[in-house]
Amino acid sequence: KQEVTQIPAALSVPEGENLVLNCSFTDSAIYNLQWFRQDPGKGLTSLLLIQSSQREQTSGRLNASLDKSSGRSTLYIAASQPGDSATYLCAVSLYSGGGADGLTFGKGTHLIIQP
């Protein structure tokens, strides 16, 4: 059974710092990996999706890398801003699209950016 672990569970840093969130998964036979953002009591916003054949994806100040063989992904946030405060979730899919059980999620990293 696929398990996804995110470290750290919580992180608080001053505005302007660059930071790295970590995600690991137990079954390397993934189809893709996604990073999501969730604001309190809200749904999920997809940030980046990395296909299993890719090594990284970038969007603005965000960069996600994938090392499928070692079962690891990192989300790099450059020049953090207070508006980046949210919970960041990592999720993997074993199949094209969602497949049998959709996505398997980690429990998230709760990020606070101090002004």
Place this chain on the structure above:
Amino acid sequence: EAGVTQSPTHLIKTRGQQVTLRCSPISGHTSVYWYQQALGLGLQFLLWYDEGEERNRGNFPPRFSGRQFPNYSSELNVNALELEDSALYLCASSPVRGKLFFGSGTQLSVL
């Protein structure tokens, strides 16, 4: 283009009651997924519907059920509510072999 819509946004019920949550997928998406996000437990897969059929369900008791209609919208029903059913219920839709898009969720509180 409208995103995934869920209703209601908030709901308060008492133990033993029944509840129905609704989800409208993005136009053209045939798959609908339901997830439960209870405090401290992370997102847990509940159900997957595709082309009107239940394709898979997560490790939840039978009192969690649902259906998908011909227009691909979906309902999640929970019978005999228990306190631990209090959670944010998220619906996601996807096209065939496509990326999942999530709604804003229904916050259910069971008293």
